[in-house]
Amino acid sequence: MSDGPIISIRDLRKTYRVGEVDVHALRGVDLDIQRGEFVSIVGPSGSGKSTLFYIVGGLTPPTSGTIHMAGKDLLGMTDADRTELRKSTVGFVFQKYNLLPTLTARDNIEIARDIARKTGPLDPKFEEVLKSLGLAGRLQHKPRALSGGEQQRVAIARAIVNNPGILLADEPTGNLDTENSTTVLTLLRDLNERIGQTILMITHNPEAAAYGHRTVRMRDGRIE
């Protein structure tokens, strides 16, 4: 782990307007995540962990507070700035894999490079990672021909192909059986240890959370 937080959050608040009611999803979150750290966030439904995930991922702006990620202030960002942030700094892994069904596994990975306007052959370091994901021989298949575990491994490959500063994983084992869950979590820890990938993982599962360096607990929009 290197010095200096890659994510620095202070008094982060997010209020949604649902109909005529204000919903306070985040009520003043303070959190630092160091470069190369693997942090698990746990908490019950409605605790605000998904909102935190979306803000850190640049999918929605915060209402107030400060949030710096890889030196960038997310509070004043426009939609275009956040799009750029997702393209260059963040990689997502979702519970439902979210691969594009009409593309092969390889094209699902390639489209992330295309969006980031990266051309040419894959980075040799990434090729190594691809091997470690155990996807050799499966890249020409479309998602429907892949098992859940394989799909999630493709999703992980897609998330890190552009070398993001931080990998955000939202319940990455939520749809997997125990064996595949262990494989995916081991892969995430391996990525963290081998290439120093910073990972922020949301999970309900304490066993999954234990794969991280530390676990942050959330409740009612705050960190406990």
Place this chain on the structure above:
Amino acid sequence: MRTLLSVVAISIQVTMVLTLVGLSRGMLDEQARRVRGIGADIIVRAPSSSVITFSVNMPAGIIRLIKELDPHVIAATGVLWQGQDMLNYVTGVDLAEFDQLNGGFRFLQGGPFQGPDDVIVDSYYAEEHKLHIGDSVTALNRSWRLTGIFEPGMLARLVVPLKRLQELSANTGKITIVYVKLDNPARTNEVIAKLKARLKDYQIRSMQEYTELYSVNSVPMLKQFIWVVIALGVLVGFLVVFLSMYTAVLERTREIGVLKALGASPAYVLNILLRETALLAVAGSILGILLGYVTRFLITDVIHGSLIQAIVYDWWPITAGIALVGALLGAIYPGLKAARQDAIEALAYE
């Protein structure tokens, strides 16, 4: 399936325009070809007559006047055109005079009229109506005896004696058009100038000028009609693609959310949909062009309606352009909807 239906719908729009334009041009070209086949150098029409229709007649005495006007006129013959239905005319001809122009009709079967109620037809007409020499042919609500079948491409499809047609149509002593042949075609302009000086207000044109007038522009309202069909084509393309893309955007909401999470800008998402639409339009245009051959086969070989559909190559890019414009217009709203989709809502879409 939706994609296939969109392609088919776009192709129908393309075929519709190609068939209409092809029919217009096919019929006009055929008419021009038949006029050229006569072998005249100059054509004289009554004042205020139109190029395409034959509704205005003139006194037959004008033929003698034309013959006497210039020594370079070696033959002049008048014919009377009498409309039978929207597309077909019965043409009255004095065969003896007509033969002086270019040797007259070349008979494949039978020969010239032998009596006043005889008729000759071209082989296309004979084939279309399954006619043989001696058969009875109904035209202008009466029966005619078929005496000859001639090579197509000469004057008309259905020809009867001039005098008989003049009587039947209450046009005694009248003709619709005069074909003039010169001893030297190089003198055409010179003779036209003389004729124009003498025959004020008459429409006097060289054969080349006359046949060049056989265009869509010369047919009253045809151009406007084609524009209406084109506008309908754009509308159909617009609606089909609009519905197709709108449904596609709804179905792919989650995928759009994924693309946005990966950092795709609104322009990137819009670009994907517009490219897909362009592909639909191109595929629809190709299919539409192929279907144009099918409609030509149906019109020419199956229906036998005296209709001729030309394959209008120069309209291929135009109709493809029309399809593309209609399709892209239809894709704009769904495309913008996709581009503006909120990523979080899209990712939560089931």
